[in-house]
Amino acid sequence: MTSALWPLQQAIYSKLSADPALGALVTGVFDEVPEGQAYPYVTIGSISEVPDDAHDRQGLEAAAVLHVWSQYRGYREAAEIFAAVDAVLDRKPLTVDGYEDVSIAHTQHQSLRDPDPEIRHINAQYRVWMTRETEV
Structure with missing residues (x-):
C-alpha cells in the first residue's frame, strides 16, 4: 500500500490556501508556522491513515x-x-494525487484554551476516504 499522507496534506493545503474567503480571515495556512507569524492562522496537524x-x-x-x-x-x-x-472542505471535491473517489467530511471540532491566555484554538477533525488510482 502506498501512503497518501503527503499527497493528502498537499491537497488540503492547496484547497485552503486558494480560497479567497478564508484568505481574507487569516494570515496564512501552514504546516510549520514561521517564527513570529502574526495571528490568526490555520495549521495542518496530524494525518493518520488505515487501509x-x-x-x-x-x-x-x-x-x-x-x-x-x-x-x-x-x-x-x-x-x-x-x-x-x-x-x-466539508463534503467538497478534493483532488489527491494518485487517488480517485476522494470524499472528505467534517467529523468533530473542539474549542480549546491554550496555556497562553491570549490564544484561542479550535481543533477540527476530518475523515477522508479515497481509492488508489487504477493503473492503465
Whole structure:
C-alpha cells in the first residue's frame, strides 16, 4: 500500500490556501508556522491513515486534524475562521494525487484554551476516504 499522507496534506493545503474567503480571515495556512507569524492562522496537524480496501482496489481511510489559532478575546474570530475552513472542505471535491473517489467530511471540532491566555484554538477533525488510482 502506498501512503497518501503527503499527497493528502498537499491537497488540503492547496484547497485552503486558494480560497479567497478564508484568505481574507487569516494570515496564512501552514504546516510549520514561521517564527513570529502574526495571528490568526490555520495549521495542518496530524494525518493518520488505515487501509480500506475493496475486493479489487486499494483504498484508504484517513483522519486529518486542522487547527485554527487566534488571539481575539473570546472564540468569535476562531469560530468564524473554522466556519470558513469547513465551507472549503466539508463534503467538497478534493483532488489527491494518485487517488480517485476522494470524499472528505467534517467529523468533530473542539474549542480549546491554550496555556497562553491570549490564544484561542479550535481543533477540527476530518475523515477522508479515497481509492488508489487504477493503473492503465
